[in-house]
Amino acid sequence: MAASTAYGYPVQLVQPDGRRVLDTHYAPLVADVGPEKLREMYRDMVVARRLDTEAVALQRQGELGLWAPLLGQEAAQVGSAHALAADDYVFTSYREHAVAWCRGVDPAEMTRLWRGCALSGWDPAKVNITNPAIVVGSQGLHATGYAMGAKLDGAEIATVVYFGDGATSQGDLSEAMVFAVSWGAGVVFFCQNNHWAISAPTRVQSPMPLAQRAAGFGMPAVQVDGNDVLAVLAVTRRAVRHAREGAGPFFVEALTYRMGPHTTSDDPTRYRTPADLEEWAARDPIDRIRRLLEREGLADDAFFEQVTATADDAAMRLRRGTVEMPDPGPEALFDHVYATDHPLIEQERAEYAAYLAGFAAEKEEVRR
Structure with a gap:
């Protein structure tokens, strides 16, 4: 790993205007990604955003108690999820709706916990992904324990734990990284640095890039453009391979931006400026991959219309599953x-x- 990938410029394979970046280190990791795979990732990102929009609407209509929007973070989630094998295990925080979609979670089951009428949403054993973890950072310890057990069992899998920049300030996550390094557990610590821990900016939480913290624990780290789905896929492929081969934990910092509120009970206009949002909107992850597809002639209007229909169907399933959900006795x-x-x-x-x-x-x- 070149030091610059962890502490200098983040890994980037596609620019915001859709042009590819010449990268001899990470581009080979996605050399097999052809038009079909690019279209699939684009579809998943669009579906994830549509599900998110529908869930926010349901909360505003009084059908959900709360929702944590992922708007702007689709590439970080979809790119990393596409790097995983079926037997890899995922531990989430509360914002990984796109990862859940990619792992096969039925949209009708995504809102059970948020509606407040069930102890959980889906059966983790069927899709190898946990339900949302509301306690910030706690899932890091759960993932490390699972990975330690997998190593003792001789299972050649990767365990991935998702968390935000705010969670890096929690003791649970630091303890998880200590244990993971000490036991050589195959955990990929995937940080979605969306620049805001509710209203606290990352610069207040840490005077240095979060990826640098990994060195203090004794694990390799890479910083990646979290709005570049292809770069995220490449970096995560490297990280999970590292974990599966028994080389211990790996830290990924995906630089992205939360364009919506922290949750539907939050008002982000109170702590950030319209200029910040405008700057990051120009780096929209979905627009970026669409521009790549259009630039390289890999998709036409019929394809984009089909994606929209698929997303609308998924949103309808989420809405129907929510409003028809029975209250428990x-x-x-x-x-x-x-x-x-x-x-x-x-x-x-x-x-x-x-x-x-x-x-x-x-x-x-x-x-x-």
């Missing part, structure tokens, strides 16, 4: 508290059922 409070049956839980379930039945009896007396 009160007794569901006691489900999944323990992995196996527990006598205390069963006792509490029975007592609560009797308590609820008392209200039913009172209502019956009133009607009489």
